[in-house]
Amino acid sequence: MDKYVIKSEICVYQDNELSTEDRELVEAAKQATQQSYSPYSKFQVGAALRLTDGSIVTGSNQENASYPLGLCAERTAIFHAQHQRPDLPVAAIAIAAFANGHFYPEPISPCGACRQVMLEVEDRYSRPMRVLLYGTSGTHVVSTVKALLPFQFVSESLKK
Numbered sequence: 001m002d003k004y005v006i007k008s009e010i011c012v013y014q015d016n017e018l019s020t021e022d023r024e025l026v027e028a029a030k031q032a033t034q035q036s037y038s039p040y041s042k043f044q045v046g047a048a049l050r051l052t053d054g055s056i057v058t059g060s061n062q063e064n065a066s067y068p069l070g071l072c073a074e075r076t077a078i079f080h081a082q083h084q085r086p087d088l089p090v091a092a093i094a095i096a097a098f099a100n101g102h103f104y105p106e107p108i109s110p111c112g113a114c115r116q117v118m119l120e121v122e123d124r125y126s127r128p129m130r131v132l133l134y135g136t137s138g139t140h141v142v143s144t145v146k147a148l149l150p151f152q153f154v155s156e157s158l159k160k
């Protein structure tokens, strides 16, 4: 038998420990929660991408009366950014969730479908994308999407 152990490193930062750039990105994700259309779950999620030219693109979850048709904040932001600026890799994504009138102490972690889409962004540009998960108790940061989705299925997998 062979055995593989996959490890992920997650760093937890307080607001004053984040760089100015990262703090700004987290703030953009927090603000994006307020643009969420989530009348069914009442769970407002915001995402903010930092493109490599320094610009920020945001998105929020968009729900539908036909529940499965809704889209998560991460994918709303990513697809918008990739349409507007396909020439620019994404350096980082920040994610925040707001419900019952407050941000949660523990960060929200992206769903599996969003992780796969985030992974495609890394794969597309051959460049890691940092992920910042905001919670009032701290922002969890990983340096690559791969830390959140080990044992990946990517374009290369189709060639084997």
Ligand code: THU
Residues within 6 Å of the ligand: 038, 041, 043, 045, 060, 061, 062, 063, 070, 071, 072, 073, 074, 108, 109, 110, 111, 114
């Ligand atoms: N949601 C996101 O926008 N991002 C996530 O990573 C998890 C869940 C949304 C989908 C749905 O509109 C609501 O949160 C409740 O699941």
